[in-house]
Structure formats: C-alpha cells, structure tokens
Amino acid sequence: MANTYYTAETSFNGEFDDVEDFVLEDDDNTSRERLNQINDLMQKGNKAFRDNRLEDSITCYSKALGLKPGDPIILSNRSAAFTRISTFLKNRSAADSEYRPVNGLDPTTHAELALKDAEKAINIRSNSAKSYFLKASALILLERYADAHETLLCGLHIDPLRRSFALFSNHLQVSLRNLEAISGGSTRRIEHGKPQRTDDFDCTVCLKLLFEPITTPCGHSFCRGCLFQSMDHGNKCPMCRTVLFISPRTCSISVTLNNIIQKNFPAEYAERKSENETLSNMGVHLLPLFVMDVVLPCQKLSLNIFEPRYRLMVRRIMEGNHRMGMVVIDSATGSIADFACEVEITECEPLPDGRFYLEVEGRRRCRILRSWDQDGYRVAEVEWVQDIGPLQGTREWEDLQATTSDAADLACSLIRCAKDAARADRRSRRSAVLQAERMPGPQDPELFSFWLVNLVNLRPSERLDLLRLRDSRQRIQRGLVHLKAQEQGCSVQ
Ligand SMILES: [Zn+2]
Numbered sequence: 001m002a003n004t005y006y007t008a009e010t011s012f013n014g015e016f017d018d019v020e021d022f023v024l025e026d027d028d029n030t031s032r033e034r035l036n037q038i039n040d041l042m043q044k045g046n047k048a049f050r051d052n053r054l055e056d057s058i059t060c061y062s063k064a065l066g067l068k069p070g071d072p073i074i075l076s077n078r079s080a081a082f083t084r085i086s087t088f089l090k091n092r093s094a095a096d097s098e099y100r101p102v103n104g105l106d107p108t109t110h111a112e113l114a115l116k117d118a119e120k121a122i123n124i125r126s127n128s129a130k131s132y133f134l135k136a137s138a139l140i141l142l143e144r145y146a147d148a149h150e151t152l153l154c155g156l157h158i159d160p161l162r163r164s165f166a167l168f169s170n171h172l173q174v175s176l177r178n179l180e181a182i183s184g185g186s187t188r189r190i191e192h193g194k195p196q197r198t199d200d201f202d203c204t205v206c207l208k209l210l211f212e213p214i215t216t217p218c219g220h221s222f223c224r225g226c227l228f229q230s231m232d233h234g235n236k237c238p239m240c241r242t243v244l245f246i247s248p249r250t251c252s253i254s255v256t257l258n259n260i261i262q263k264n265f266p267a268e269y270a271e272r273k274s275e276n277e278t279l280s281n282m283g284v285h286l287l288p289l290f291v292m293d294v295v296l297p298c299q300k301l302s303l304n305i306f307e308p309r310y311r312l313m314v315r316r317i318m319e320g321n322h323r324m325g326m327v328v329i330d331s332a333t334g335s336i337a338d339f340a341c342e343v344e345i346t347e348c349e350p351l352p353d354g355r356f357y358l359e360v361e362g363r364r365r366c367r368i369l370r371s372w373d374q375d376g377y378r379v380a381e382v383e384w385v386q387d388i389g390p391l392q393g394t395r396e397w398e399d400l401q402a403t404t405s406d407a408a409d410l411a412c413s414l415i416r417c418a419k420d421a422a423r424a425d426r427r428s429r430r431s432a433v434l435q436a437e438r439m440p441g442p443q444d445p446e447l448f449s450f451w452l453v454n455l456v457n458l459r460p461s462e463r464l465d466l467l468r469l470r471d472s473r474q475r476i477q478r479g480l481v482h483l484k485a486q487e488q489g490c491s492v493q
C-alpha cells in the first residue's frame, strides 16, 4: 500500500499522544485464535503508528475492529491515528501540499472520523480520560472550541490528577479566552469555522456559486433563475428528474443557505449579483429583442409569451426597466429588420403554467447596430433614432405645426364619423379608429404622426417604412391618405 510518512506536529507529547497496547485477556465471545489475530494486528498497527505510517496503522486497526467490533482500545487508537493525519494535513504548508499532494480525504473528514471513534469509545468506556482527550482533540481540529472545552472538563472530572491532561486543558482555556476576545465574546460564533469553498455551494445547472438559491422538495438547490429556466422546459428537478409540483415564481429563496453563501463568500457573491443585474439592466444602448412584428411608437398590443427563451427574457426584463425591443423579420432580407421599436411592458401577468400575458406600448425607435444571441434570445446594440425636423421658430417649423393641427382636426372628425357609423350599423369593423386613444398634442409632430398612422391598418412592410422614415410631415401625409381611403363613404366636412 502506498504510504505517506507523516511528521508528528502535535504540541503535547505525553501519554495521550501515544496509542494504547491491546490487553490480551480471555473473553467469552471471542475465541483464543481470534484474540491472537487481533493482538497481532494491534501490535502491527501500534508499530506503524509510532513510525508515523498512519495509513498502515488505520488499516490494521480497521481489520482488528472487524474481528472485535466496539473494542474501546482499538477505537481510541484508530481515533488517535485519524487525529494525527488531520493535524498533519492541517499544518502542512501550501508549498508542501502542492509539491507532495496527499490523495484521499481532507483534514476535516479525518477529524470527523476521529471524533466518531472517540465518541464510540466514550460510550463503551466512559471512565477513560484518554477517550475524552481524543474527542477534544478532534473537536479542536474541527474548530468547535467550546465543545472541546466542555469535553476536556468532563475528562478532568474523571481523572483530575493526570498532569498532562490538566496542562492541555489549561492551554485550551487560554486559547479559548483569546478566541473569545477576538470574536467579541461569543464562542458559539466561532464554534463552526468558515466553510470551505467546495462544489457544494455550486448550482448544478450553471456550475457557479448559488445565487438566490431555491431548494426543491427533493432536496436539491439551484439558483432561482436556473430553476426557472429549467422548468420552462418541463417540471422536473434538473438534478434527479423528480417531477416538481412547485412554481419557482411562488417558491421562496432558502434564506439560511443564501445567508451562509453571502457571509462566507462575499466577493464571489457580489460578482454573481452584478452578473445577474447586468442581465436585467443592460444599459441604455443594449436591448433584448422580441422578434415578432413591426411595432410603432404609441402602439399598444397584447402578447402571449410561451416560448421558453422569451419567458426567460421577460423575467429578466421585469427585474429591470420593463423594456424590450420589438422587431420584425424583414421579408426583403430574411433576417431581422434594421429598425426596431422599444416597448414598455405596462402589464405583466404571469400565468400558473409559466407563460406570461403582456400588455405593451411602443415608446421610441432605434436602429440596430449589431445583435447577438444570449441564452437563446437576441440582444442588440442600438442607436436611438428621432425624426429630423425643422428648427423651432423657423418658417418650416411653423408649417409643420400647421400641418399637424390640420391633420389633428381631420383625424378627430374621422373618428367621430366612424363612431357614428358604428352606432348606426352596430358593427365595429373600423376597430383601430374606434379604439383611438387620447390624441397627443400637435406640439410634438413626431409623436402625433405615429398616433395617426396607428389608426390605419397597414402591411408590415409599410409599417417598417414608417418606422425608418425620419420626416414627421411625410408620415402625417401618408397617414392621412390611408385614413381617408379606409374611411371612404363617411362624409367628411
Ligand atoms: Zn445556477
């Protein structure tokens, strides 16, 4: 067996640091032959221990325990060997561990094994100070100082005359007082050391530190966002495939787990947090895109979001500024159009099955500079676009104001007319006109022009042209032409 030679670095070399010899005495349950076997194993084990071949010693003790389970001497010797390995691993310098890595278990696991053996030994042989000493040593390695102190006091109670024991206890008391001073008087707080940053705190979906963890009924923990994303595709635990009857939307974050992570890995947690915030608050020139139809400023529409990638997008948007871009596939090129419209989600109703019902309203236009894929949906870098109008106070500006006012008057009478007609024949075919929202004032010709063109039904290519157009007057004129054509038959004064 490959063996590592351990250098003993325990600070108290006394009788407690050594192992006990096995006492060969007849007992009713064990045959003579078996006792001899155990005795051999114990002698080999103790020799290995004293030579610091600790893995060998543990192998011998474990075999002996197989022949005589629950023997307190074997248990306490094995506990001593585990303790010594744990101490060695703990005190080893970083350079050493890189140069000569020890395969297998870490110091904490060894200390836990030492603690288990010591506790079993105490249960069987409660009058042995040695077992208490071993238990206390393991607890110190586990940084459970207050428990270690209590254990030593128990041992002292059993055997107050043992000098080395008292010495050890005194030493521990001094250390405890120092630790208390540092930690502000609470030994409870230092009882459990800082957890090591192991994979245990990683989300198995994104393989990063858990962020806003949710623990499923099957006991697995995932980032809230990751669980959501996974459940967009089916209601199974991403880890064990148990069918989950939960909705991540109504599931609370595991507060304790979240606190542990936040307190122990603050830097990594902050990084995860900002990472998540960038996904929902992308900055002024980045816009997540919903590829569906041309939307114009002022336009209102309802959307049903069912595709998993858009569910994810909507969740992120709702954590941020509630805005996304709407864009059409340009039939001329077969790829997304060069112009899009930013819409604001004015209402967002999450449905129990994970879908969303949205009401959106077009806000401002943008030109898409470039776009890329992010978690299945498209994100674009955009440049905000406005009409190029005449300077305020010039004649052209006054002309545009006049055109806008005239168009507004005309539109109002058309709407009135359409409403009368609808009342007369009780059918409402001219729905866009009938549902006309409050008209924007003529002082903003661009906004007005979009309100106007939203009154008429246009083909997507025509709408895309209107989105690209940067001239309010032209847009108003085009709107009026279509409106008049659409409302033919209705008398206009
Ligand atoms: Zn995750």
Ligand SMILES: [Zn+2]
Residues within 6 Å of the ligand: 216, 218, 219, 220, 237, 238, 239, 240, 241, 242
């Ligand atoms: Zn599971």
